[in-house]
Amino acid sequence: MTPTNWPDPAREGYPLFSGNNGKHTLIDKNTGHEINAEWNSADDEWLMPDSWLSAKNTAKHFAYLRCDTVELTRAQIAEMLAAERERCAVALDRLKNKESEMYGVGLMTARAEITIRAFASGAEAIRNLGAAP
Incomplete structure (x- = not known):
């Protein structure tokens, strides 16, 4: 992982296997709290509990913790x-x-x-x- 913990340093704000929709856990950089979010691969955006953010904006405010639903082949x-x-x-x-x-x-x-x-x-x-x- 990168210092901001995004899987690919060239694509901060994008999850592991960004071509797949899925649930992930992010960390709020200001509070340190874990946030459950869903990745919407069609629009390259994160669906948060009460909002949505583009990948670019998500990278500014959150660090990546883990993928919760994407199953790997x-x-x-x-x-x-x-x-x-x-x-x-x-x-x-x-x-x-x-x-x-x-x-x-x-x-x-x-x-x-x-x-x-x-x-x-x-x-x-x-x-x-x-x-x-």
């Missing part, structure tokens, strides 16, 4: 896991690259080489986890 779960694994592997790749950049040619220590290999090995292991059963 095996394919959707596998897709989510694969995307999460790739994000983890990319993070290790970045660490490996930063570690490599800190040393000039011929200046790398044995400890740095071990660290770089560990990052590369970790990224490869994460990528090789495969699809969810």
